[in-house]
Amino acid sequence: xxxxxxxxKHLITATGQRVTLRCSPRSGDLSVYWYQQSLDxxxxxxxxxxxxxxxxxxxxxxxxxxxxxxxxxSELNLSSLELGDSxxxxxxxxxxxxxxxxxxxxxxxxxxxxx
Amino acid sequence: xxxxxxxxxxxxxxxxxxxxxxxxxxxxFYGLSWYQQHDGGAPTFLSYNALxxxxxxxxxxSFLSRSDSYGYLLLQELQMKDSASYFCAxxxxxxxxxxxxxxxxxxxxxxxxxxx
Numbered sequence: 001x002x003x004x005x006x007x008x009k010h011l012i013t014a015t016g017q018r019v020t021l022r023c024s025p026r027s028g029d030l031s032v033y034w035y036q037q038s039l040d041x042x043x044x045x046x047x048x049x050x051x052x053x054x055x056x057x058x059x060x061x062x063x064x065x066x067x068x069x070x071x072x073x074s075e076l077n078l079s080s081l082e083l084g085d086s087x088x089x090x091x092x093x094x095x096x097x098x099x100x101x102x103x104x105x106x107x108x109x110x111x112x113x114x115x
Numbered sequence: 116x117x118x119x120x121x122x123x124x125x126x127x128x129x130x131x132x133x134x135x136x137x138x139x140x141x142x143x144f145y146g147l148s149w150y151q152q153h154d155g156g157a158p159t160f161l162s163y164n165a166l167x168x169x170x171x172x173x174x175x176x177s178f179l180s181r182s183d184s185y186g187y188l189l190l191q192e193l194q195m196k197d198s199a200s201y202f203c204a205x206x207x208x209x210x211x212x213x214x215x216x217x218x219x220x221x222x223x224x225x226x227x228x229x230x231x
Contacts, residue, residue: 002157042202043158043221056218090157101219102148102165102206106157 003027004107006091012113018079021110025072025093031055032074033104034066037088049074081114088112117141119222121203126228127193135188135225141207147179147186148204148219158202161188193229200224 003026013019025032034046045058049068060066063081068074078085088111092104119139127133137147146165150158162170164179164186176189190197204219 002159004157042223043204045218045220048218058218088155092158102146102163102204103160104158104219105160108157111155 002105002107004091004093004105006089006107006110008110009108010111010113012115013081014115015081015083017081017114018077019081019112021076021078021089021091021112023074023076023091023093023107025074025091025095026105029093029095029105030072031094031101032068032072033092033094034060034074034076035090035092037090037109039087043090046076078112083114086112086114117205117207117220119203119205119220121201121222121225123223124226124228126230128230129193129195131193132189132191133193133227135190135201135203135227137186137188137203137222139184139186139203139205139222141184141205141220143207144181144184145206147177148206149175149177149188150202150204150221151199152202152224153199161201190227195229195231198227198229200226 005024007022030051033048035043046060047066048055052068063079066076088109090109092106094104121137148163149161152158162177169178174191179186202221202224204221
């Protein structure tokens, strides 16, 4: 158990819909990262937050957005969903400083299926 | 740009030693990490090399040669539970449409199968 929690574990929805994925980082970690992993693919970096502020953005689609709240939990919002958005979405945390980004602790992931 | 190459599959028997290689191209290299991921599970951090040489953690060791842009993960005394995907990841300067960011780029992963 990494200490990072993600909900829900599974999500099935229809094209065009909007969903919210939630992540709570390890206690004391200030950085939260979101990754997308499609079938047989590596992990694609989406976005990073540090202590409530957006730190870095990957090739995240404009239909996707995220935020980190004062209690450091984070949410990833996916809207106007398409079939190709079906994937595993992982949240990871590191910290407490920015220097330890190489050691990331991953949550169990949310498996999203868009029908 | 940034790219990593690692073999897609490796097979070995229990008790053996296996080496998973990773070559990379990146700008602003900060270090090479290794992660393990069991089927459908979360990636788990294994090791990190920022400087040349070998880092040992139990049955796992990781090596880095910055001049060769090359590293490897060495797994000794293989056990069935080591069957998983192994990803190398490089922390460097990535160029996104939104700008440059110092982030991890993961390789496509090596599927290790340990046979009895």
